Amino acid sequence: MRPNTMTALEKSKATEGLWMVQAPVPDIGPDDVLIRVNKTGICGTDIHIWNWDDWAKATVPVPLITGHEFAGEIVELGRNVTDLNIGQRCSGEGHLIGTDSRQSRSGKFHLDPGTRGIGVNEQGAFAQYLRLPAFNVVPLPDDISDDIGAILDPLGNAVHTALSFDLLGEDVIITGAGPIGIMAAAVARHAGARNVVITDINDVRLSLAADVVPNLRTVNVTTEDLNDVMTELNLKEGFDVGLEMSGNQAALDQMVEAMVMGGKIALLGIPPGKSPVDWSRIVFKAITIKGVYGREMFETWYKMIAMLQNGLDVSRVITHRFNVENFADGFTAMKSGASGKVVLDWRTLPPK
Numbered sequence: 001m002r003p004n005t006m007t008a009l010e011k012s013k014a015t016e017g018l019w020m021v022q023a024p025v026p027d028i029g030p031d032d033v034l035i036r037v038n039k040t041g042i043c044g045t046d047i048h049i050w051n052w053d054d055w056a057k058a059t060v061p062v063p064l065i066t067g068h069e070f071a072g073e074i075v076e077l078g079r080n081v082t083d084l085n086i087g088q089r090c091s092g093e094g095h096l097i098g099t100d101s102r103q104s105r106s107g108k109f110h111l112d113p114g115t116r117g118i119g120v121n122e123q124g125a126f127a128q129y130l131r132l133p134a135f136n137v138v139p140l141p142d143d144i145s146d147d148i149g150a151i152l153d154p155l156g157n158a159v160h161t162a163l164s165f166d167l168l169g170e171d172v173i174i175t176g177a178g179p180i181g182i183m184a185a186a187v188a189r190h191a192g193a194r195n196v197v198i199t200d201i202n203d204v205r206l207s208l209a210a211d212v213v214p215n216l217r218t219v220n221v222t223t224e225d226l227n228d229v230m231t232e233l234n235l236k237e238g239f240d241v242g243l244e245m246s247g248n249q250a251a252l253d254q255m256v257e258a259m260v261m262g263g264k265i266a267l268l269g270i271p272p273g274k275s276p277v278d279w280s281r282i283v284f285k286a287i288t289i290k291g292v293y294g295r296e297m298f299e300t301w302y303k304m305i306a307m308l309q310n311g312l313d314v315s316r317v318i319t320h321r322f323n324v325e326n327f328a329d330g331f332t333a334m335k336s337g338a339s340g341k342v343v344l345d346w347r348t349l350p351p352k
């Protein structure tokens, strides 16, 4: 029996905050499923929406149920959905795509120019129930918990970025030890990099990184010289691969300087607005730069689940867990800069 209403976290007003509301349980179309949400992760994007910054004002309609990182269970199937089952535990790709573009028709679904995000452009996952196209559902194997299921979206960002270039035996620098940078460091280790170095300006983040990732060299760039670290590691010519995960221009500049000739950089971090880039430095160092958006559908999901089943452990990146009734505490923890991932539990709400 589907209830008529559900609890959800909504951007109800065009001002700072999110509000816990009662909303209709979404109707599903023939190609959709209805998912009962068990756990959700709070993303940096959700903080932008909470803060109602310029990006959020220009992007997010009001009202909107937010959130896009989730794990749950299928409770209803659209009439065309034959390859999923009621009761199946799942996470899912929050990027909704069309199928008409050149990129989609060539199988590069993650590059569809019409991509719309749940919890950003469309009704999201901070709710007891989520409607999702069956195409976007990713079943969760029994050995992957709902907690990990709720952070597969950002782990996917980390995996997509880290696996942009061959890492086996390479020296890798990651700028930004936020949750995604830390998970990318774990992936680089798992994928067989030789040296993995991560930089930040926040010691709490760096010690979390060291706790999550074995054999990781953390560098606080406000107190330590990256050149000294390179000498210590015997890196004579520089790093082979750079993963930019801070969105900070100074971090990118430092990365470019620290790269080997012909090095490769993947950019995930999103700088606020335009920033000056020393292009001639990049040209003369013959550096390859790749922008990264989202996750590959569905190769990234396949790879990350396979790695999780084969020893990749990112569980300690979850530093805070709250019942959803206390969601404001979760947002406070995320905003403090002293957290890793924050996970909200939706099962504590009284059943409808």
Ligand SMILES: NC(=O)c1ccc[n+]([C@@H]2O[C@H](COP(=O)([O-])OP(=O)(O)OC[C@H]3O[C@@H](n4cnc5c(N)ncnc54)[C@H](O)[C@@H]3O)[C@@H](O)[C@H]2O)c1
Pocket: 043, 044, 157, 175, 176, 177, 178, 179, 180, 181, 199, 200, 201, 202, 205, 221, 245, 246, 247, 248, 250, 251, 267, 268, 269, 270, 271, 292, 293, 294
């Ligand atoms: N491209 C995409 O599809 C996509 C998806 C998700 C997130 N992102 C972006 O990826 C980045 C990482 O996400 P997150 O959630 O881990 O972000 P986060 O904000 O939690 O982490 C960024 C980290 O960078 C650090 N930092 C700031 N200045 C620095 C400097 N000069 N050198 C080194 N580190 C510095 C901060 O202290 C912080 O710990 C963000 O910019 C986010 O907006 C992009």
Ligand SMILES: [Zn+2]
Pocket: 043, 044, 045, 068, 069, 153, 154
């Ligand atoms: Zn996210």
